[in-house]
Amino acid sequence: MPVEPLSQKDVEDRLRELPGWSLEGDRIAREYRLGTHFAATALVVHIAQIQEELNHHSDLTLGYNTVALSVNTHTAGGAVTEMDFELAHRVEKIAPGHGAG
Numbered sequence: 001m002p003v004e005p006l007s008q009k010d011v012e013d014r015l016r017e018l019p020g021w022s023l024e025g026d027r028i029a030r031e032y033r034l035g036t037h038f039a040a041t042a043l044v045v046h047i048a049q050i051q052e053e054l055n056h057h058s059d060l061t062l063g064y065n066t067v068a069l070s071v072n073t074h075t076a077g078g079a080v081t082e083m084d085f086e087l088a089h090r091v092e093k094i095a096p097g098h099g100a101g
C-alpha cells in the first residue's frame with residue numbers, strides 16, 4: 001500500500017466516500033456512538049485487531065458510550081495516506097455489527 005502523502009483534494013474526494021469521517025487538523029477522524037459502555041469497549045478491541053492486521057494504528061479514545069478514532073501516517077511525516085483510508089474503510093465495515101451509529 002503506498003504511503004505517499006495524499007493531496008488535499010484526494011483527501012476530500014476520499015472523505016466523500018466515508019460519511020461521518022472528517023479531516024481534523026492533519027488527521028482523518030470519526031466518532032461512533034454505541035448503546036453501552038461495554039459495546040464501545042468491544043468495538044475498541046475489534047478495531048485494535050484490525051490495526052494489528054494492517055500494522056496501522058489510530059489514536060483511539062473510549063468514552064462512556066463512544067469510540068473516537070483519529071489517524072494519519074507516521075512514516076509519511078504525519079500526512080494522510082491511503083493506509084489511513086484503508087483503516088477507515090475496514091472499521092466502517094465492522095462498526096454496524098457492533099450497533100455503532
Ligand SMILES: C[C@H](O)[C@H](O)[C@H]1CNC2=NC(N)=NC(=O)C2=N1
Nearest residue numbers: 055056057058072073074075076
Ligand atoms: C514499525 C511499524 O511497522 C510502524 O511503526 C507502523 C506501525 N503503525 C503505524 N500507524 C500509523 N498510523 N502510521 C504508521 O506509519 C505506522 N507504522
